[in-house]
Amino acid sequence: MSALLGIVTSMKPLPLLPPASLSRTAIDRNHRLRSAGIDAVWQTGRAHAVVGHRGSVLVSRGGLHLLTRDQVPDEAFLFYLGTDGDGRHFVGAGLLDDGRSAVDTMLSADQARDAEPWLTDPLSGIHSTEPVWANLRDVGEALDDRDVALATSLIALSNWHMTHTHSPRSGASTEMAQSGWVRRDPEAGSEHFPRTDPAVIMAVVHTDATGEEHLLLGSNAMWPADRFSLLAGFVEPGETLESAVIREVDEEAGIAVHSPRYVGSQPWPFPASLMLGFTAEADTLTAAPDDDEITALRWFTRPQLRAAMESGEVTVPTTVSIAGQILFGWLDGGTVPAPR
Structure with missing residues:
Protein backbone atom coordinates (compact mmCIF):
# COMPACT_ATOMS: atom_id res chain seq x y z
CA MET A 1 0.00 0.00 0.00
CA SER A 2 2.81 2.45 0.85
CA ALA A 3 4.40 1.88 -2.57
CA LEU A 4 1.10 2.66 -4.29
CA LEU A 5 0.90 5.91 -2.34
CA GLY A 6 4.45 6.86 -3.25
CA ILE A 7 5.57 6.71 0.38
CA VAL A 8 8.96 5.26 1.28
CA THR A 9 8.89 3.56 4.66
CA SER A 10 12.06 3.62 6.73
CA MET A 11 11.13 1.98 10.01
CA LYS A 12 12.54 -1.47 10.65
CA PRO A 13 9.44 -3.70 10.56
CA LEU A 14 8.22 -5.55 13.61
CA PRO A 15 7.07 -9.12 12.90
CA LEU A 16 3.58 -10.19 13.92
CA LEU A 17 3.38 -10.57 17.67
CA PRO A 18 3.76 -14.16 18.88
CA PRO A 19 1.12 -15.66 21.19
CA ALA A 20 2.19 -14.10 24.47
CA SER A 21 0.75 -12.90 27.74
CA LEU A 22 -3.03 -12.50 27.50
CA SER A 23 -2.96 -13.51 23.82
CA ARG A 24 -2.05 -17.10 24.67
CA THR A 25 -4.56 -19.91 24.44
CA ALA A 26 -4.66 -23.66 24.94
CA ILE A 27 -8.42 -24.13 25.17
CA ASP A 28 -10.97 -25.56 22.74
CA ARG A 29 -14.02 -23.31 23.19
CA ASN A 30 -16.15 -26.31 22.13
CA HIS A 31 -19.18 -24.55 20.63
CA ARG A 32 -20.92 -27.90 20.25
CA LEU A 33 -21.43 -28.27 24.00
CA ARG A 34 -22.66 -24.72 24.58
CA SER A 35 -26.17 -25.41 23.32
CA HIS A 164 -25.98 -6.33 30.63
CA THR A 165 -28.70 -7.80 32.81
CA HIS A 166 -31.48 -5.90 30.99
CA SER A 167 -32.49 -5.67 27.36
CA PRO A 168 -31.65 -2.45 25.49
CA ARG A 169 -34.83 -3.01 23.44
CA SER A 170 -37.52 -3.52 26.07
CA GLY A 171 -35.83 -2.93 29.41
CA ALA A 172 -36.85 -6.43 30.49
CA SER A 173 -34.51 -8.63 32.52
CA THR A 174 -32.57 -10.88 30.17
CA GLU A 175 -31.98 -14.60 30.62
CA MET A 176 -28.74 -16.47 30.06
CA ALA A 177 -28.67 -18.98 27.19
CA GLN A 178 -26.11 -21.00 25.20
CA SER A 179 -24.16 -21.76 28.38
CA GLY A 180 -23.67 -18.07 29.11
CA TRP A 181 -22.69 -16.88 25.63
CA VAL A 182 -26.08 -15.31 24.89
CA ARG A 183 -28.59 -13.24 26.87
CA ARG A 184 -32.19 -13.42 25.65
CA ASP A 185 -34.95 -10.86 26.02
CA PRO A 186 -38.08 -12.90 26.91
CA GLU A 187 -40.39 -10.03 25.92
CA ALA A 188 -38.90 -8.89 22.61
CA GLY A 189 -37.42 -12.28 21.71
CA SER A 190 -34.09 -10.66 20.83
CA GLU A 191 -30.69 -12.20 21.52
CA HIS A 192 -27.70 -10.24 22.79
CA PHE A 193 -24.09 -11.34 22.55
CA PRO A 194 -20.93 -10.58 24.56
CA ARG A 195 -19.56 -7.14 23.86
CA THR A 196 -16.06 -6.63 22.47
CA ASP A 197 -14.78 -3.09 21.85
CA PRO A 198 -12.01 -2.81 19.23
CA ALA A 199 -9.21 -0.37 20.02
CA VAL A 200 -6.00 0.44 18.16
CA ILE A 201 -2.66 0.85 19.90
CA MET A 202 0.34 2.07 17.96
CA ALA A 203 4.07 2.50 18.06
CA VAL A 204 4.63 5.87 16.37
CA VAL A 205 8.20 6.07 15.10
CA HIS A 206 10.23 8.84 13.43
CA THR A 207 13.48 8.03 11.65
CA ASP A 208 15.90 10.97 11.62
CA ALA A 209 18.48 11.91 8.98
CA THR A 210 21.09 9.63 10.58
CA GLY A 211 18.78 6.62 10.43
CA GLU A 212 18.13 6.55 14.18
CA GLU A 213 14.58 5.77 15.27
CA HIS A 214 12.60 7.75 17.85
CA LEU A 215 9.53 6.25 19.58
CA LEU A 216 6.66 8.48 20.73
CA LEU A 217 5.22 7.74 24.18
CA GLY A 218 2.44 9.54 26.01
CA SER A 219 1.32 9.95 29.61
CA ASN A 220 -2.41 9.66 30.28
CA ALA A 221 -4.14 12.16 32.55
CA MET A 222 -5.23 9.32 34.86
CA TRP A 223 -1.68 7.98 35.35
CA PRO A 224 1.23 8.98 37.58
CA ALA A 225 3.37 11.59 35.84
CA ASP A 226 6.25 9.16 35.27
CA ARG A 227 4.15 6.52 33.50
CA PHE A 228 4.37 6.47 29.70
CA SER A 229 2.99 4.13 27.07
CA LEU A 230 1.98 3.87 23.42
CA LEU A 231 -0.88 5.97 22.13
CA ALA A 232 -4.20 4.13 21.81
CA GLY A 233 -7.90 4.70 21.24
CA PHE A 234 -11.19 3.08 20.31
CA VAL A 235 -12.24 2.43 16.73
CA GLU A 236 -15.30 4.48 15.77
CA PRO A 237 -18.34 3.13 13.87
CA GLY A 238 -17.76 2.98 10.11
CA GLU A 239 -14.00 3.44 10.53
CA THR A 240 -11.18 1.20 9.30
CA LEU A 241 -8.42 0.22 11.69
CA GLU A 242 -5.84 2.14 9.64
CA SER A 243 -7.98 5.28 9.71
CA ALA A 244 -8.38 4.91 13.46
CA VAL A 245 -4.60 4.81 13.89
CA ILE A 246 -4.15 8.02 11.90
CA ARG A 247 -7.06 9.81 13.61
CA GLU A 248 -6.10 8.86 17.17
CA VAL A 249 -2.49 10.01 16.77
CA ASP A 250 -3.68 13.30 15.28
CA GLU A 251 -6.20 13.81 18.11
CA GLU A 252 -3.86 12.92 20.97
CA ALA A 253 -0.53 14.22 19.66
CA GLY A 254 -1.37 16.66 16.85
CA ILE A 255 0.87 14.82 14.43
CA ALA A 256 0.25 13.22 11.02
CA VAL A 257 1.36 9.62 10.58
CA HIS A 258 1.40 7.27 7.61
CA SER A 259 2.10 3.65 6.68
CA PRO A 260 0.13 1.98 9.52
CA ARG A 261 1.11 -1.68 9.74
CA TYR A 262 -0.65 -4.37 11.77
CA VAL A 263 1.55 -6.32 14.20
CA GLY A 264 -0.85 -8.35 16.35
CA SER A 265 -3.78 -8.31 18.74
CA GLN A 266 -4.63 -9.06 22.35
CA PRO A 267 -7.82 -9.32 24.38
CA TRP A 268 -7.86 -6.84 27.25
CA PRO A 269 -10.95 -7.56 29.37
CA PHE A 270 -10.87 -4.35 31.41
CA PRO A 271 -13.71 -4.22 30.74
CA ALA A 272 -14.14 -5.48 27.16
CA SER A 273 -11.42 -4.37 24.75
CA LEU A 274 -9.71 -6.12 21.87
CA MET A 275 -6.41 -4.31 21.36
CA LEU A 276 -5.18 -4.21 17.75
CA GLY A 277 -1.49 -3.36 17.53
CA PHE A 278 0.07 -1.23 14.80
CA THR A 279 3.21 0.63 13.90
CA ALA A 280 3.00 3.99 12.13
CA GLU A 281 5.56 6.47 10.83
CA ALA A 282 5.86 10.17 11.52
CA ASP A 283 7.87 12.57 9.34
CA THR A 284 8.48 15.08 12.14
CA LEU A 285 9.29 15.18 15.84
CA THR A 286 6.84 18.03 16.36
CA ALA A 287 4.03 16.81 18.62
CA ALA A 288 1.75 18.36 21.23
CA PRO A 289 -0.47 16.61 23.81
CA ASP A 290 -4.19 17.29 23.67
CA ASP A 291 -4.11 18.16 27.42
CA ASP A 292 -7.31 16.20 27.83
CA GLU A 293 -6.49 12.50 27.69
CA ILE A 294 -2.76 13.00 27.14
CA THR A 295 -0.87 15.39 29.42
CA ALA A 296 2.69 14.76 28.21
CA LEU A 297 4.45 13.41 25.12
CA ARG A 298 8.09 12.37 24.79
CA TRP A 299 10.23 11.01 21.96
CA PHE A 300 12.86 8.43 22.87
CA THR A 301 15.71 6.82 21.02
CA ARG A 302 16.48 3.30 22.20
CA PRO A 303 19.42 4.39 24.40
CA GLN A 304 17.35 7.24 25.85
CA LEU A 305 14.43 4.98 26.73
CA ARG A 306 16.67 2.35 28.32
CA ALA A 307 18.39 5.01 30.42
CA ALA A 308 15.09 6.57 31.52
CA MET A 309 13.70 3.18 32.52
CA GLU A 310 16.83 2.14 34.40
CA SER A 311 16.97 5.41 36.34
CA GLY A 312 13.28 5.24 37.24
CA GLU A 313 12.59 8.48 35.39
CA VAL A 314 9.83 6.73 33.43
CA THR A 315 7.84 3.54 33.92
CA VAL A 316 6.33 1.60 31.02
CA PRO A 317 3.83 -1.26 30.67
CA THR A 318 4.96 -4.80 31.34
CA THR A 319 4.78 -7.48 28.68
CA VAL A 320 1.50 -8.78 30.10
CA SER A 321 -0.02 -6.17 27.76
CA ILE A 322 0.33 -5.69 24.03
CA ALA A 323 1.66 -2.20 24.78
CA GLY A 324 4.61 -3.76 26.58
CA GLN A 325 5.08 -6.40 23.90
CA ILE A 326 5.31 -3.81 21.12
CA LEU A 327 7.39 -1.37 23.17
CA PHE A 328 9.97 -3.94 24.23
CA GLY A 329 9.96 -5.39 20.71
CA TRP A 330 10.99 -1.99 19.37
CA LEU A 331 13.46 -1.46 22.21
CA ASP A 332 15.13 -4.78 21.35
CA GLY A 333 15.78 -3.56 17.83
CA GLY A 334 12.57 -4.48 16.07
CA THR A 335 12.29 -8.09 17.24
CA VAL A 336 9.30 -8.80 19.45
CA PRO A 337 10.49 -10.67 22.58
CA ALA A 338 9.46 -14.21 23.35
CA PRO A 339 6.82 -14.74 26.03
CA ARG A 340 8.17 -14.15 29.57
Whole structure:
Protein backbone atom coordinates (compact mmCIF):
# COMPACT_ATOMS: atom_id res chain seq x y z
CA MET A 1 0.00 0.00 0.00
CA SER A 2 2.81 2.45 0.85
CA ALA A 3 4.40 1.88 -2.57
CA LEU A 4 1.10 2.66 -4.29
CA LEU A 5 0.90 5.91 -2.34
CA GLY A 6 4.45 6.86 -3.25
CA ILE A 7 5.57 6.71 0.38
CA VAL A 8 8.96 5.26 1.28
CA THR A 9 8.89 3.56 4.66
CA SER A 10 12.06 3.62 6.73
CA MET A 11 11.13 1.98 10.01
CA LYS A 12 12.54 -1.47 10.65
CA PRO A 13 9.44 -3.70 10.56
CA LEU A 14 8.22 -5.55 13.61
CA PRO A 15 7.07 -9.12 12.90
CA LEU A 16 3.58 -10.19 13.92
CA LEU A 17 3.38 -10.57 17.67
CA PRO A 18 3.76 -14.16 18.88
CA PRO A 19 1.12 -15.66 21.19
CA ALA A 20 2.19 -14.10 24.47
CA SER A 21 0.75 -12.90 27.74
CA LEU A 22 -3.03 -12.50 27.50
CA SER A 23 -2.96 -13.51 23.82
CA ARG A 24 -2.05 -17.10 24.67
CA THR A 25 -4.56 -19.91 24.44
CA ALA A 26 -4.66 -23.66 24.94
CA ILE A 27 -8.42 -24.13 25.17
CA ASP A 28 -10.97 -25.56 22.74
CA ARG A 29 -14.02 -23.31 23.19
CA ASN A 30 -16.15 -26.31 22.13
CA HIS A 31 -19.18 -24.55 20.63
CA ARG A 32 -20.92 -27.90 20.25
CA LEU A 33 -21.43 -28.27 24.00
CA ARG A 34 -22.66 -24.72 24.58
CA SER A 35 -26.17 -25.41 23.32
CA ALA A 36 -26.52 -28.32 25.75
CA GLY A 37 -26.32 -26.01 28.76
CA ILE A 38 -24.24 -25.84 31.93
CA ASP A 39 -25.93 -28.87 33.51
CA ALA A 40 -24.66 -31.00 30.62
CA VAL A 41 -21.14 -29.70 31.24
CA TRP A 42 -21.29 -30.68 34.91
CA GLN A 43 -22.69 -34.09 33.98
CA THR A 44 -19.54 -34.95 32.06
CA GLY A 45 -17.97 -35.64 35.45
CA ARG A 46 -14.81 -33.88 34.32
CA ALA A 47 -15.75 -30.26 34.94
CA HIS A 48 -14.38 -27.68 37.37
CA ALA A 49 -15.07 -23.99 37.87
CA VAL A 50 -12.65 -21.07 37.76
CA VAL A 51 -13.72 -17.98 39.68
CA GLY A 52 -13.52 -14.28 38.86
CA HIS A 53 -14.48 -11.10 40.69
CA ARG A 54 -14.01 -7.55 39.35
CA GLY A 55 -10.85 -8.25 37.34
CA SER A 56 -9.38 -10.70 39.86
CA VAL A 57 -9.14 -14.48 39.74
CA LEU A 58 -8.70 -17.09 42.45
CA VAL A 59 -5.22 -18.67 42.21
CA SER A 60 -3.13 -21.23 44.08
CA ARG A 61 -0.15 -23.52 43.47
CA GLY A 62 1.00 -21.62 40.39
CA GLY A 63 -2.30 -21.52 38.52
CA LEU A 64 -6.04 -20.94 38.66
CA HIS A 65 -7.72 -22.43 41.71
CA LEU A 66 -10.38 -24.95 40.67
CA LEU A 67 -13.71 -25.40 42.44
CA THR A 68 -16.06 -28.36 42.30
CA ARG A 69 -19.72 -27.91 41.40
CA ASP A 70 -20.76 -28.01 45.06
CA GLN A 71 -18.30 -25.23 45.95
CA VAL A 72 -19.66 -22.70 43.44
CA PRO A 73 -21.96 -20.18 45.18
CA ASP A 74 -25.54 -19.81 43.99
CA GLU A 75 -24.91 -16.10 43.34
CA ALA A 76 -22.43 -16.77 40.50
CA PHE A 77 -23.01 -16.19 36.79
CA LEU A 78 -22.05 -19.50 35.15
CA PHE A 79 -20.78 -19.89 31.59
CA TYR A 80 -18.94 -22.62 29.71
CA LEU A 81 -15.34 -21.73 28.82
CA GLY A 82 -14.27 -24.88 26.98
CA THR A 83 -12.13 -27.98 27.28
CA ASP A 84 -8.40 -28.64 27.38
CA GLY A 85 -6.35 -31.26 25.56
CA ASP A 86 -6.98 -33.80 28.31
CA GLY A 87 -10.76 -33.63 27.99
CA ARG A 88 -11.34 -31.59 31.13
CA HIS A 89 -14.14 -29.03 31.00
CA PHE A 90 -14.10 -25.59 32.59
CA VAL A 91 -16.97 -23.46 33.81
CA GLY A 92 -16.49 -19.77 34.48
CA ALA A 93 -18.07 -18.43 37.67
CA GLY A 94 -18.41 -14.66 37.67
CA LEU A 95 -19.06 -13.21 41.11
CA LEU A 96 -20.68 -10.05 42.37
CA ASP A 97 -19.61 -8.85 45.83
CA ASP A 98 -22.01 -11.16 47.66
CA GLY A 99 -20.72 -14.12 45.65
CA ARG A 100 -17.13 -13.32 46.55
CA SER A 101 -18.10 -13.15 50.22
CA ALA A 102 -19.63 -16.61 49.92
CA VAL A 103 -16.45 -18.01 48.35
CA ASP A 104 -14.24 -16.36 50.98
CA THR A 105 -16.39 -17.80 53.76
CA MET A 106 -16.27 -21.25 52.22
CA LEU A 107 -12.49 -21.21 51.88
CA SER A 108 -12.08 -19.48 55.27
CA ALA A 109 -11.09 -15.88 55.67
CA ASP A 110 -7.44 -16.64 56.43
CA GLN A 111 -7.04 -18.47 53.11
CA ALA A 112 -8.91 -16.45 50.47
CA ARG A 113 -7.69 -12.91 50.90
CA ASP A 114 -5.54 -10.27 49.28
CA ALA A 115 -2.28 -11.47 50.77
CA GLU A 116 0.09 -8.98 52.42
CA PRO A 117 3.16 -9.97 50.33
CA TRP A 118 1.32 -8.86 47.20
CA LEU A 119 1.79 -5.26 48.25
CA THR A 120 5.48 -5.60 47.38
CA ASP A 121 5.54 -8.70 45.13
CA PRO A 122 2.32 -9.27 43.16
CA LEU A 123 3.48 -12.67 41.87
CA SER A 124 4.19 -14.12 45.31
CA GLY A 125 0.61 -15.15 45.99
CA ILE A 126 0.20 -17.27 42.86
CA HIS A 127 2.49 -19.93 44.35
CA SER A 128 0.58 -20.10 47.63
CA THR A 129 -0.68 -23.52 48.66
CA GLU A 130 -3.91 -21.82 49.72
CA PRO A 131 -6.16 -19.84 47.34
CA VAL A 132 -5.76 -16.07 47.15
CA TRP A 133 -7.32 -13.40 44.94
CA ALA A 134 -5.06 -11.94 42.26
CA ASN A 135 -5.64 -9.26 39.66
CA LEU A 136 -5.24 -10.70 36.17
CA ARG A 137 -2.96 -7.80 35.23
CA ASP A 138 -0.53 -8.89 37.95
CA VAL A 139 -0.43 -12.63 37.31
CA GLY A 140 -1.19 -12.93 33.60
CA GLU A 141 2.46 -13.58 32.68
CA ALA A 142 2.82 -16.21 35.42
CA LEU A 143 -0.15 -18.32 34.28
CA ASP A 144 0.32 -21.08 31.71
CA ASP A 145 -1.35 -20.98 28.29
CA ARG A 146 -4.45 -22.85 29.42
CA ASP A 147 -5.04 -20.77 32.52
CA VAL A 148 -4.42 -17.41 30.87
CA ALA A 149 -6.97 -18.30 28.17
CA LEU A 150 -9.51 -19.33 30.81
CA ALA A 151 -8.86 -16.26 32.97
CA THR A 152 -9.11 -13.78 30.11
CA SER A 153 -12.45 -15.16 28.90
CA LEU A 154 -13.65 -15.48 32.50
CA ILE A 155 -13.09 -11.80 33.27
CA ALA A 156 -14.46 -10.63 29.92
CA LEU A 157 -17.69 -12.63 30.23
CA SER A 158 -18.10 -11.74 33.91
CA ASN A 159 -17.90 -8.04 33.07
CA TRP A 160 -20.47 -8.43 30.30
CA HIS A 161 -22.97 -10.41 32.37
CA MET A 162 -22.76 -7.99 35.29
CA THR A 163 -23.45 -4.93 33.13
CA HIS A 164 -25.98 -6.33 30.63
CA THR A 165 -28.70 -7.80 32.81
CA HIS A 166 -31.48 -5.90 30.99
CA SER A 167 -32.49 -5.67 27.36
CA PRO A 168 -31.65 -2.45 25.49
CA ARG A 169 -34.83 -3.01 23.44
CA SER A 170 -37.52 -3.52 26.07
CA GLY A 171 -35.83 -2.93 29.41
CA ALA A 172 -36.85 -6.43 30.49
CA SER A 173 -34.51 -8.63 32.52
CA THR A 174 -32.57 -10.88 30.17
CA GLU A 175 -31.98 -14.60 30.62
CA MET A 176 -28.74 -16.47 30.06
CA ALA A 177 -28.67 -18.98 27.19
CA GLN A 178 -26.11 -21.00 25.20
CA SER A 179 -24.16 -21.76 28.38
CA GLY A 180 -23.67 -18.07 29.11
CA TRP A 181 -22.69 -16.88 25.63
CA VAL A 182 -26.08 -15.31 24.89
CA ARG A 183 -28.59 -13.24 26.87
CA ARG A 184 -32.19 -13.42 25.65
CA ASP A 185 -34.95 -10.86 26.02
CA PRO A 186 -38.08 -12.90 26.91
CA GLU A 187 -40.39 -10.03 25.92
CA ALA A 188 -38.90 -8.89 22.61
CA GLY A 189 -37.42 -12.28 21.71
CA SER A 190 -34.09 -10.66 20.83
CA GLU A 191 -30.69 -12.20 21.52
CA HIS A 192 -27.70 -10.24 22.79
CA PHE A 193 -24.09 -11.34 22.55
CA PRO A 194 -20.93 -10.58 24.56
CA ARG A 195 -19.56 -7.14 23.86
CA THR A 196 -16.06 -6.63 22.47
CA ASP A 197 -14.78 -3.09 21.85
CA PRO A 198 -12.01 -2.81 19.23
CA ALA A 199 -9.21 -0.37 20.02
CA VAL A 200 -6.00 0.44 18.16
CA ILE A 201 -2.66 0.85 19.90
CA MET A 202 0.34 2.07 17.96
CA ALA A 203 4.07 2.50 18.06
CA VAL A 204 4.63 5.87 16.37
CA VAL A 205 8.20 6.07 15.10
CA HIS A 206 10.23 8.84 13.43
CA THR A 207 13.48 8.03 11.65
CA ASP A 208 15.90 10.97 11.62
CA ALA A 209 18.48 11.91 8.98
CA THR A 210 21.09 9.63 10.58
CA GLY A 211 18.78 6.62 10.43
CA GLU A 212 18.13 6.55 14.18
CA GLU A 213 14.58 5.77 15.27
CA HIS A 214 12.60 7.75 17.85
CA LEU A 215 9.53 6.25 19.58
CA LEU A 216 6.66 8.48 20.73
CA LEU A 217 5.22 7.74 24.18
CA GLY A 218 2.44 9.54 26.01
CA SER A 219 1.32 9.95 29.61
CA ASN A 220 -2.41 9.66 30.28
CA ALA A 221 -4.14 12.16 32.55
CA MET A 222 -5.23 9.32 34.86
CA TRP A 223 -1.68 7.98 35.35
CA PRO A 224 1.23 8.98 37.58
CA ALA A 225 3.37 11.59 35.84
CA ASP A 226 6.25 9.16 35.27
CA ARG A 227 4.15 6.52 33.50
CA PHE A 228 4.37 6.47 29.70
CA SER A 229 2.99 4.13 27.07
CA LEU A 230 1.98 3.87 23.42
CA LEU A 231 -0.88 5.97 22.13
CA ALA A 232 -4.20 4.13 21.81
CA GLY A 233 -7.90 4.70 21.24
CA PHE A 234 -11.19 3.08 20.31
CA VAL A 235 -12.24 2.43 16.73
CA GLU A 236 -15.30 4.48 15.77
CA PRO A 237 -18.34 3.13 13.87
CA GLY A 238 -17.76 2.98 10.11
CA GLU A 239 -14.00 3.44 10.53
CA THR A 240 -11.18 1.20 9.30
CA LEU A 241 -8.42 0.22 11.69
CA GLU A 242 -5.84 2.14 9.64
CA SER A 243 -7.98 5.28 9.71
CA ALA A 244 -8.38 4.91 13.46
CA VAL A 245 -4.60 4.81 13.89
CA ILE A 246 -4.15 8.02 11.90
CA ARG A 247 -7.06 9.81 13.61
CA GLU A 248 -6.10 8.86 17.17
CA VAL A 249 -2.49 10.01 16.77
CA ASP A 250 -3.68 13.30 15.28
CA GLU A 251 -6.20 13.81 18.11
CA GLU A 252 -3.86 12.92 20.97
CA ALA A 253 -0.53 14.22 19.66
CA GLY A 254 -1.37 16.66 16.85
CA ILE A 255 0.87 14.82 14.43
CA ALA A 256 0.25 13.22 11.02
CA VAL A 257 1.36 9.62 10.58
CA HIS A 258 1.40 7.27 7.61
CA SER A 259 2.10 3.65 6.68
CA PRO A 260 0.13 1.98 9.52
CA ARG A 261 1.11 -1.68 9.74
CA TYR A 262 -0.65 -4.37 11.77
CA VAL A 263 1.55 -6.32 14.20
CA GLY A 264 -0.85 -8.35 16.35
CA SER A 265 -3.78 -8.31 18.74
CA GLN A 266 -4.63 -9.06 22.35
CA PRO A 267 -7.82 -9.32 24.38
CA TRP A 268 -7.86 -6.84 27.25
CA PRO A 269 -10.95 -7.56 29.37
CA PHE A 270 -10.87 -4.35 31.41
CA PRO A 271 -13.71 -4.22 30.74
CA ALA A 272 -14.14 -5.48 27.16
CA SER A 273 -11.42 -4.37 24.75
CA LEU A 274 -9.71 -6.12 21.87
CA MET A 275 -6.41 -4.31 21.36
CA LEU A 276 -5.18 -4.21 17.75
CA GLY A 277 -1.49 -3.36 17.53
CA PHE A 278 0.07 -1.23 14.80
CA THR A 279 3.21 0.63 13.90
CA ALA A 280 3.00 3.99 12.13
CA GLU A 281 5.56 6.47 10.83
CA ALA A 282 5.86 10.17 11.52
CA ASP A 283 7.87 12.57 9.34
CA THR A 284 8.48 15.08 12.14
CA LEU A 285 9.29 15.18 15.84
CA THR A 286 6.84 18.03 16.36
CA ALA A 287 4.03 16.81 18.62
CA ALA A 288 1.75 18.36 21.23
CA PRO A 289 -0.47 16.61 23.81
CA ASP A 290 -4.19 17.29 23.67
CA ASP A 291 -4.11 18.16 27.42
CA ASP A 292 -7.31 16.20 27.83
CA GLU A 293 -6.49 12.50 27.69
CA ILE A 294 -2.76 13.00 27.14
CA THR A 295 -0.87 15.39 29.42
CA ALA A 296 2.69 14.76 28.21
CA LEU A 297 4.45 13.41 25.12
CA ARG A 298 8.09 12.37 24.79
CA TRP A 299 10.23 11.01 21.96
CA PHE A 300 12.86 8.43 22.87
CA THR A 301 15.71 6.82 21.02
CA ARG A 302 16.48 3.30 22.20
CA PRO A 303 19.42 4.39 24.40
CA GLN A 304 17.35 7.24 25.85
CA LEU A 305 14.43 4.98 26.73
CA ARG A 306 16.67 2.35 28.32
CA ALA A 307 18.39 5.01 30.42
CA ALA A 308 15.09 6.57 31.52
CA MET A 309 13.70 3.18 32.52
CA GLU A 310 16.83 2.14 34.40
CA SER A 311 16.97 5.41 36.34
CA GLY A 312 13.28 5.24 37.24
CA GLU A 313 12.59 8.48 35.39
CA VAL A 314 9.83 6.73 33.43
CA THR A 315 7.84 3.54 33.92
CA VAL A 316 6.33 1.60 31.02
CA PRO A 317 3.83 -1.26 30.67
CA THR A 318 4.96 -4.80 31.34
CA THR A 319 4.78 -7.48 28.68
CA VAL A 320 1.50 -8.78 30.10
CA SER A 321 -0.02 -6.17 27.76
CA ILE A 322 0.33 -5.69 24.03
CA ALA A 323 1.66 -2.20 24.78
CA GLY A 324 4.61 -3.76 26.58
CA GLN A 325 5.08 -6.40 23.90
CA ILE A 326 5.31 -3.81 21.12
CA LEU A 327 7.39 -1.37 23.17
CA PHE A 328 9.97 -3.94 24.23
CA GLY A 329 9.96 -5.39 20.71
CA TRP A 330 10.99 -1.99 19.37
CA LEU A 331 13.46 -1.46 22.21
CA ASP A 332 15.13 -4.78 21.35
CA GLY A 333 15.78 -3.56 17.83
CA GLY A 334 12.57 -4.48 16.07
CA THR A 335 12.29 -8.09 17.24
CA VAL A 336 9.30 -8.80 19.45
CA PRO A 337 10.49 -10.67 22.58
CA ALA A 338 9.46 -14.21 23.35
CA PRO A 339 6.82 -14.74 26.03
CA ARG A 340 8.17 -14.15 29.57
